[in-house]
Amino acid sequence: MRQAQGETPGQAVTTMPEEPKEEDDWTAYATAGFGQTDYSLWDDVNVEETESTDEEADFDEGDDLDDEMWEEPEQLGTHTEEVPRAPNPAGHKHMVRIGCCDTCLGRLGGKQRYDQSMVESGREIRAAVVERDPHLEGAQERVGLCPFCEDLFDEVDLLADLITEALEGREVARLQVGARFPKDQMEEEDVMRKRYGAGGSDPLKSSLVGFVADAIKTRMDDVRIVTENPEVLAIIDVTTLTVDLDVRSVYLYGRYRKLERGVPQTRWPCRACKGRGCDRCEGTGLQYATSVQQLVADPLREMLGAEDDAFHGMGREDIDVRCLGRGRPFVVELKSPMRRSVDAAAAMDAINDAAAGAVEVTSLRPSSRKEVVRVKDTAAEKSYAIRFRLAPLSEKEHAKLVAPMDLTKEDVQERGGRKRKGRRKRRGDRGAPATKPIPEPEPEVPVVDEATLQAMKKAELVELAKAQDLSVSGTKADLVDRLLAAAPAEAAPMDMADAEEIEQIIQGLQGAMLAQRTPERVAHRRADLVRRRKVLETSEAIVETMDEGHTEVEFTLRCESGTYVKETVHGDGGRTQPSVAALIRARCDVLWLDVADIHAD
Numbered sequence: 001m002r003q004a005q006g007e008t009p010g011q012a013v014t015t016m017p018e019e020p021k022e023e024d025d026w027t028a029y030a031t032a033g034f035g036q037t038d039y040s041l042w043d044d045v046n047v048e049e050t051e052s053t054d055e056e057a058d059f060d061e062g063d064d065l066d067d068e069m070w071e072e073p074e075q076l077g078t079h080t081e082e083v084p085r086a087p088n089p090a091g092h093k094h095m096v097r098i099g100c101c102d103t104c105l106g107r108l109g110g111k112q113r114y115d116q117s118m119v120e121s122g123r124e125i126r127a128a129v130v131e132r133d134p135h136l137e138g139a140q141e142r143v144g145l146c147p148f149c150e151d152l153f154d155e156v157d158l159l160a161d162l163i164t165e166a167l168e169g170r171e172v173a174r175l176q177v178g179a180r181f182p183k184d185q186m187e188e189e190d191v192m193r194k195r196y197g198a199g200g201s202d203p204l205k206s207s208l209v210g211f212v213a214d215a216i217k218t219r220m221d222d223v224r225i226v227t228e229n230p231e232v233l234a235i236i237d238v239t240t241l242t243v244d245l246d247v248r249s250v251y252l253y254g255r256y257r258k259l260e261r262g263v264p265q266t267r268w269p270c271r272a273c274k275g276r277g278c279d280r281c282e283g284t285g286l287q288y289a290t291s292v293q294q295l296v297a298d299p300l301r302e303m304l305g306a307e308d309d310a311f312h313g314m315g316r317e318d319i320d321v322r323c324l325g326r327g328r329p330f331v332v333e334l335k336s337p338m339r340r341s342v343d344a345a346a347a348m349d350a351i352n353d354a355a356a357g358a359v360e361v362t363s364l365r366p367s368s369r370k371e372v373v374r375v376k377d378t379a380a381e382k383s384y385a386i387r388f389r390l391a392p393l394s395e396k397e398h399a400k401l402v403a404p405m406d407l408t409k410e411d412v413q414e415r416g417g418r419k420r421k422g423r424r425k426r427r428g429d430r431g432a433p434a435t436k437p438i439p440e441p442e443p444e445v446p447v448v449d450e451a452t453l454q455a456m457k458k459a460e461l462v463e464l465a466k467a468q469d470l471s472v473s474g475t476k477a478d479l480v481d482r483l484l485a486a487a488p489a490e491a492a493p494m495d496m497a498d499a500e501e502i503e504q505i506i507q508g509l510q511g512a513m514l515a516q517r518t519p520e521r522v523a524h525r526r527a528d529l530v531r532r533r534k535v536l537e538t539s540e541a542i543v544e545t546m547d548e549g550h551t552e553v554e555f556t557l558r559c560e561s562g563t564y565v566k567e568t569v570h571g572d573g574g575r576t577q578p579s580v581a582a583l584i585r586a587r588c589d590v591l592w593l594d595v596a597d598i599h600a601d
Ligand SMILES: [Zn+2]
Pocket: 100, 101, 102, 103, 104, 105, 146, 147, 148, 149, 150, 151, 152, 153
């Protein structure tokens, strides 16, 4: 073996004994074309080896070579011959012989000049090879399929046309082109390129993508081909020669004021049919006819020709709560839009006209996916306006409102934006250990009214009478009468605060630290915890005696994000302390609640 003499092992590329699979692969390509000729794949390799030049210094594969091979060099000749990598002329010759296309010859040949295209360089290399070995004229045609690219470069125009057609009518200033290859095709090309191609040759995928991108540039004037942050990503599937478009969403930031009650923030699928459409929802699939999301996004979808939308609010208010003041910040996402440029003023007009006073949008501007996270993670202080009606409260009810709270489940997690960064958990789910439930209050002595007693069996009435040390003789009716007579008189209502005291109490709430156990109304979706929230500010309360004789109170309060405001007023049966109800010794029935302002942005 001449090539072994005086050379370092690294300079010869002979991997047959180690990597039979790879050898099989390209031999298969080669024999597919040469089978009909009497040309031997190997008959001139040895001659070429002598032409090895300094260019072989480019080789970077030598380290992989097993030293043992060089102890028994005679084995080499029996299986294969060394082929130097391009730009060695022997490498060029080998690539031509196995059916390499002009593009791949240029791509892998290591001879492309600055003023040349890849194909031009490939043609030049082929011409040089054929000049030395005329019988290699037409080798590519005889093989039939380029072993490096499987003739994919022939499809560049087709792929560019497919992408251009797919983008027709779609606004796109920044386009990225990508390609999806079968993994084994990528790996095989990688192995062959590193074995025969010049060091630093462009890989198949990036070359193809580059060619298609260039071809698109000649077809579409205003499109910039980018490699990051595209508006549209066109993905070529080389197996099917098809193109998929990944159209990035358009994001818009704004603030909404919700001026009507009974409108949920987001589209709410019908509970009965889960959105498929049924009789109960009149086929709409919606539990509520409209939502802030629909009122805001529908006109935008229309304007942008978007397929779908998503709505991300900085928190949300209950369906029956209005949102006033400067409104609630949100980011609306328009998915797969045909158009991307938005005239914010025109868009706000369109939304506000169509919403007809239910919702009003201000401050609309372009946004981003990143801002969705910011908006969703901002724990903003809010101001609320609340109005409630007073009703008498018994001592027993009052005792419940001020009963000692079990703080074993106090939510001690630190609050505030910084600590929560990157965390997408819902408030209340934070590290909630599902152990040791907060004990329920002692069961009440059952209210003994006549109807309840009449409905009971005699044996039960006897038990009840026994428990109260009453006589158990007589008929069922006698027992009922006796039990009713023994029932404690209706507890006398407490002496509730007067207007002046109410004003003082509400003023005194300023700075109060609330302990709020998860309200029962949200317990199904929030961990049962006791949270601390601060009332930062309260306005002067308005106390009014209504025509019907009862008293109504209205005031505004500013508190930390996550405060349960209705509960702060009515006390939630002692689950929120302190509460307005406990302090003014009256039942407080909330009439309405508004978000008066959101102190953010
Ligand atoms: Zn090729």
